[in-house]
Amino acid sequence: MVLVTGVSRFLGARVADTLQADPSIERVIGVDTVAPTMPLGRTEFVRIDIRTPSIAKIVNAAEVDTVVHLNLVTMTSGARVKAKELNVIGTMQLLAACQRSAAMRKVVVRSSAAVYGSSGYDPAVFTETDEPVLPPASGYAKDAVEVEGYVRGLARRRSDLTVSVLRFANFLGPHVDSPLSRYFHMPLAATVLGFDPRLQFVHEDDGVEVLRRMAVEDHPGTFNVAGDGVVLLSQALRRAGRPILRLPAAALQTLGDVGRRFGGLKGFSPELLRWLTYGRVIDTDVLARELSWRPKYSSEEAFADFADSQGLGQGLPLELFDRLTSVVGGKR
């Protein structure tokens, strides 16, 4: 009996779909505040607001033994207050229900590598035991920190539960629609002048596989999840064929604010800007050892798959270069 939260969004839908295909799982219940956009197979959808105690009723009535909590809203579409409520209050309600439930055995929580923050003082690579040098002060990153805090509290009070926390790098893949994927679709990619951050991506398929393994097997602990290797922002933009516009950080911040307010550029948040300035790299050895598994896609391949399937790549600069060299070469 598995309960999946945030099932109407992409990741939740994918995970619910994978779990319902597993015959060893008796029932899969999906909850969210809005109706799902994708068919969920035999997953039973319940439309509730997890910020309310009604979530406890479902947990009890259905005798849920495994919760896969994927509700973390990373795309703040203007209504930051609402997102924060969903993230933090929703998690509190859900965890309260878990704590009360006698049938409960396992809680899997989607967190984010954003909990490590992003600054020029960071070590090159974060491991699970590292504390952030500058903890995130706002946005979903701060929500994730608070969510992790409540999850730790639950694990302390209910030591019989298997609690897994997954700190995901940024998702990319053919079906991902996030502030980041939108950023790569902008006609002109603005970057911070003088900085070229190291980025990591996790492919949607790998992310779903990790969540599936966590849901059907027992792997207590906190784990970083990212594709192997590192991609520089400039490198990614060149591979996606995006022209680059380098702006001082302050100008970019203003542009982001204007874009958010008027241009429908959802989620061009201060966290994203910090990440696009300093980047962040996480170490995934603990997860690889725990699951005896390596992601199918490296960061580079995840990006390539995303760029290919969403029609990016081979941009104007490279085409110009090739044409120019062939013309000059032809004259010879």
Added chain:
Amino acid sequence: MRPEAQVIPLNTDAADRLAQDQAGFDHKVASVLRFLRRRLAGEYEIDEFGFDPELNEGLLLPALRPLYERWFRVEMFGMDNVPGTGSALIVGNHSGTLPIDGVMLQVGLHDHHPAHRNLRLLGADLVYQIPVLAHLARKSGHTLACQADAARLLAKEQLVGVFPEGFKGVGKPFSERYKLQRFGRGGFVATALRAQVPIIPCAIVGAEEIYPKLADLKPLARLLGFPYFPVTPTWPLLGLLGLVPLPSKWMVAFGEPIRTDEYDPAQADDHMTVFNLTDQVRETIQNMLYDLLRQRGPAFFRA
């Protein structure tokens, strides 16, 4: 029969050479174009620290080479003390107001070590706050001076370089040249002990004279967030021209490796062992500095 037969082979020789030159030039142009295309397409790989070997060898090192070869006429001694493979920690004296010594050390080890080793420096965190410098430092293989990064690099069989004096060394006044400052808290020794890698003492002579720091405008430094604001004979008097380093003669020597595998890794937490080893490294470098200074003689007007 006219004696043309003797002329013809000479001609073909010249033509051959011309053709060869042309081919060599074409080859060079083609390789530059290939490089440019790869850069433009993003087809290159970096490691988790952001080190971009292709950019480093194709662009950054060539840009620094004239400074190394012509301007400072750097000479390297004791290169056989630096291992060809495996990890080691190079510990050097820091000087020069701007950390040009680290960069020259990097060029020297890459160009003149038989294994062309890439030096991975541990830099002050200030470097990683400054636009442009931040990502260039990462792309040429350097990272932040912290225990985690040092241990990670050493575990990956890298040659790591560190200047334990930090700002105290690089920003000391000209009157204190070649006097080693305090070696921090010996964190580098603890790291080497834990990783069981040899410490290679390194003395750099010449960097002290490139920007002789005569005074320090402290209020201005505080305003800008820098550890010091130097006044040299040419800076800020001559404006940007004052940024041109004086062409002193440089000599760099590597001492015999100090082994740490004779100790137990757990002794990294034993302050006495760490302090003793730190002092040993410091004294070795100080003596090497005096020897090298005597060998070099005057700083200027020397080939």
